[in-house]
Amino acid sequence: MKVVAFERNLQGTGASRRLRNSGKTPGIIYGAAAEPQLIELDHNALWHALKKEAFHSSILDLEVAGKSQRVLLRDVQYHPFRQLVLHVDFQRVDANKKLHTKVPVHFMNQETNPAVKLGGAIISHVITEVEIECLPADLPEFVELDLAKVEAGQSLHAKDITLPKGVSLVAHIESENPVVAAAAVPAGAAADAAAEGAAEGETPAA
Numbered sequence: 272m273k274v275v276a277f278e279r280n281l282q283g284t285g286a287s288r289r290l291r292n293s294g295k296t297p298g299i300i301y302g303a304a305a306e307p308q309l310i311e312l313d314h315n316a317l318w319h320a321l322k323k324e325a326f327h328s329s330i331l332d333l334e335v336a337g338k339s340q341r342v343l344l345r346d347v348q349y350h351p352f353r354q355l356v357l358h359v360d361f362q363r364v365d366a367n368k369k370l371h372t373k374v375p376v377h378f379m380n381q382e383t384n385p386a387v388k389l390g391g392a393i394i395s396h397v398i399t400e401v402e403i404e405c406l407p408a409d410l411p412e413f414v415e416l417d418l419a420k421v422e423a424g425q426s427l428h429a430k431d432i433t434l435p436k437g438v439s440l441v442a443h444i445e446s447e448n449p450v451v452a453a454a455a456v457p458a459g460a461a462a463d464a465a466a467e468g469a470a471e472g473e474t475p476a477a
Contacts, residue, residue, distance in 0.1 A: 273324060273332045273339075275316075279309040287358075293329060295358045300333065300342060301361035310335055317356055321347065325412045328374045330364055341407065343372060364407045371376075371441055373400045376432065376451060379418035384454075392423040392454045401429055401451070402441045409437035416451055426453040 279290070279297060287297045296303040296314045308454045320326045326344060333444055342361040364370065376399055386392035401414060415433045428448045429440055439445070 272323075272329055273318070273334065274312070274320065275309040276312045276333055276335045278336055279311040279391060279442055291355065291357070296359060298359040298361065300335070300340065300361045300413050303365050305363060308335065313361065314356060315360065316448075318354070320354065324375055328372070328410075329412050330407055331361070332409055333361055339379060341366075343370065366407050369404050369406055370410060371402065371404050373402050373408070375400050375413040377413045377415050378452060379415050379417045384418050386421065386423045386454050386456075390456060392456050393453055394418055394421065394454045397426075398429075398449060398451045401432060402444050403434070403438050404441050405438040409435065411438060413433050414438070418452060421452065421454050423454050423456045426450045 276298065290297050290311055291314070294314050295311045296317050298310045298312055299307055300310060329452065331342050331344065333340050341364040341365060344359065345362045346358075346360040348357040348359075350357065376396075378396060381387060381394055384392070387394060397454075403411075403414070405411075414435070415426060417429060417433065418427070421427055428442050428450055430448050432440075432451065434440070
């Protein structure tokens with residue numbers, strides 16, 4: 272994805288307020304052994320870009336003054352109640368250094384899962400993004416967790432996620448292996464099933 276930004280010479284609260292009043296958002300680019308660079312972006316274009324999942328988890332081509340840099344979005348500050356982006360941070364990417372970043376988890380085959388279709392189970396998404404490490408060229412926009420065979424009462428963990436080649440879970444996620452999705456049968460559905468079972472087991476009175 273390509274993003275166009277402009278050099279920003281003024282900094283401070285007053286300068287940032289004037290920028291926002293003119294439809295711009297202040298930001299910064301840092302990292303990769305280079306000096307931090309102050310930038311400004313068109314607020315409306317940025318607002319729409321932030322609604323796209325890939326903008327948060329993909330390497331972006333950020334163009335400033337005709338020069339393109341490869342960056343990752345690292346932080347976004349929003350106004351507490353207005354639809355306003357206050358500030359954005361981008362980190363430069365080194366092609367030869369592994370990234371540690373979070374990517375979204377896409378849950379596959381939930382609708383066709385037998386426990387959901389036939390057993391009344393509800394699958395909860397405990398974690399919707401997971402922290403990975405990989406070289407920039409291997410960075411996926413998302414990773415997938417297959418829910419086709421999970422049964423009621425079962426959970427799927429981080430290690431059950433299908434990871435593309437060259438991608439691994441960061442060390443602490445690998446060791447903790449947290450629950451990502453869990454299938455449970457609501458109490459009402461379980462009680463109904465138990466009642467049906469009891470009714471089927473009854474024998475007519477003589």
